[in-house]
Amino acid sequence: MLRRRFAGATSAEVGMSTVEYAVGTIAAAAFGAVLYTVVSGDSIPDALGGIIEQALNTSV
Numbered sequence: 001m002l003r004r005r006f007a008g009a010t011s012a013e014v015g016m017s018t019v020e021y022a023v024g025t026i027a028a029a030a031f032g033a034v035l036y037t038v039v040s041g042d043s044i045p046d047a048l049g050g051i052i053e054q055a056l057n058t059s060v
Helices: 002-011 016-039 043-057
Strands: none
């Protein structure tokens, strides 16, 4: 009886991990596209350049 319950619980999940991997892959690709768009804009490189220049020019 316990074996049947376990088999029924596991068979309902068949294919679920494949769908989860597909959704995760699509989400990661979308996040990468958004991140690339933000970083390749003009404001981010200018801000990072300013921070680095300020850090290099500070006297301790």
